[in-house]
Amino acid sequence: MILPSHAQTMSVPFLDLPAQYADLKEELRPHLDAVLDTSAYILGAYAEQFEQAFSRFLGVRHVIGVANGTDALLLSLKALGVGPGDEVITAANSFVATAEAIAHAGARPVFVDVDPDSYTIDVGRVEAKISPRTKALIPVHLYGQPADLASLEALAKSHGLSILEDAAQAHGATYRGRPIGGFGDAACFSFYPGKNLGAYGDAGAVATNRDDLASTLRKLRDHGGVKKYEHELIGFNSRLDGLQAAVLLVKLKRLRQWNERRAAHATRYTARLSGTPGVQLPTVRDHATHVFHLYVIRVPAQHRDGLRAFLQGYGIATGLHYPVPLHLTQAFAALGYRPGDCPVAESCARSVLSLPMFPELRAEQIDYVADRVQRYMKEHV
Template identity: 50%
Template sequence: MNVPMLDLTEQYDALKSEIHNKLEEVMTSSQFILGPNVKILEQSLAAYSNAEDGIGVASGSDALHLSLLAAGVEEGDEVILPAFTFFATAGAVARIGAVPKFVDIEPEGYNIDPDEIEEVISVRTKAIIPVHLYGQTADMDSILKTASKYNIAVIEDAAQAIGAEYKGKKSGEFGDTCCFSFFPTKNLGAYGDAGMVVTNNDDLAEKIKVLRVHGSKPKYHHHVLGYNSRLDEIQAAVLNVKNKYLETWNDKRQEKAAIYDELLKEYNILEVIPPKVFGDRRHVFHQYTIRAEQRDDLQTYLKEQGVSSMIYYPIPLHLQPVFSDLGYEEGDLPVTEQACKEVLSLPMFPELTEEQQRYVIHQISNFYKNN
């Protein structure tokens, strides 16, 4: 049996007629930039996140970058973030000329450890970026308390966590801004790059709207240096179709995660630790990520048996060559570094079958029985 990490074909087949109709409408209208589909998506996702404003941008990476700029982060400022995340989080900081200040994660949820944040705050600290990794939010109460104490902006990186909740509130309700990615693999994925910022801060919303159109307001009048970072009308049309199914798909991801949990118990695989779901949070399982002994050998074996898997992430950001000038060394962030050696994400998508999941866990069990 072959079990892919992600398979979008069944989803596309189910939505094909709806998507084609919407795309035909866009083509017929010939309105391709910041048109009605973008506006509809901005309004619907802002409302979904209990935010006042949604600003569609070209990617999740741009959402982070423009949020930092709108928050006043400048060259030489410091931004606190976890080292266990996708490169875009730190890249958005470094492109401004600001300094990423990497901190460790808490071991069970893989999100930034709130207790580590205050230790690295300095007079140059301008923002904190909590990343809601794998689909589960960070400990926002503790983070917001620290940010308020030092008057530091909070920018949520919810690229993997649209619809996730913390104490009954959705990602997007906590930070000064919240950034979503609609990369095709995400829980709500476009058919190319796309992103959005949601916020309850009118001033930040206005700044981001100006920054995404070359810093122009009114048109052809430029008071700030902006970017070309507009959410594409075609991608917005696709996302408006798919957005209607987001909650259903997130529920199915939770169901698949529960099945994996039960199968791991059934097979009694002691060498594997399943993901931790905190009782005060809704995990939307962008990834189902285990900790595994002999992780690399296990991944090789699974590939031989037709099972796809991914390591998110094999090298922590503080040890990436591009950040070598920051002076971090191996051992500086031990929890992060250990996670990079042990985590393995298993196939996860709403259309995944129980038969496929049983095959995955059966092969994991076979590996440990024979090693």
């Protein structure tokens, strides 16, 4: 491995939430005070305002704020009637929450390999996994790139399946000119702090155009009812809290601009890195906009960890999304998957590297990162 020959010249974090807060502080504080002054800690006026604002942003009829993105998935599956004995098909390359929610609903996750260019579910492999028990498909808009929704919608229609979009990484991405979030029966968002739209704690939401699902979800998130002590269903405690809603309402106004900056950073990375030996760069699917929650490159597996350590030596933080594919995750061992079952996802797990990506990233930081990636790869490939 090459070691840095001189002192580190720049530090590039993976993301920089303090920088974002410094920019928002003045605007945000009065809203946080308003929540504290009225003790509207759980749901309340800010939650309602945010739900309305986010539903306008997405162009969907309803947004239901919940406690986190994992609950958004779980409650949606419950609202769709998914339960024991059912199967739900999803991508093998995602954060573990997608599969956890299916399992917590009592259903069996069925993993499908991903497409080697977009890293989203390989729709050509879905049909072979549909069984009489299949109830729903969960495409994951991974890294901020919409899945192939047109093909999935056609499949879902012909087999009578529900579609639940896992949009946790793709706030503001579009597909065929429309924001993702309104394509399936429902779409689930996470507002984990590092997301493109992030709260200052855990938060999540479900978007849906279906009035029946919206009504059930409003009950499920709040102990099974919308009126105090009227518990129509066995529900959950999964409500959006007021402070998080105030943060999200303020931040939502900046989301488009932040996404544009992310896209510009991605364009710069791609221009600087194209032609680098051994480096596969992200692609954007036709008819889609990618909001680059993550900028993920692939390098030959034998060089990935060396490159990562080399960048670390230059003060550059990177991430792995994700180091173990879902079908081989220990928690799902009982499902009986084996290495080789989803070869593209397995290869991604060994070869992906997420480079620093956040709106406040500076051009010279991108150039510094790209230059170090090039140096290492030219030396080793």
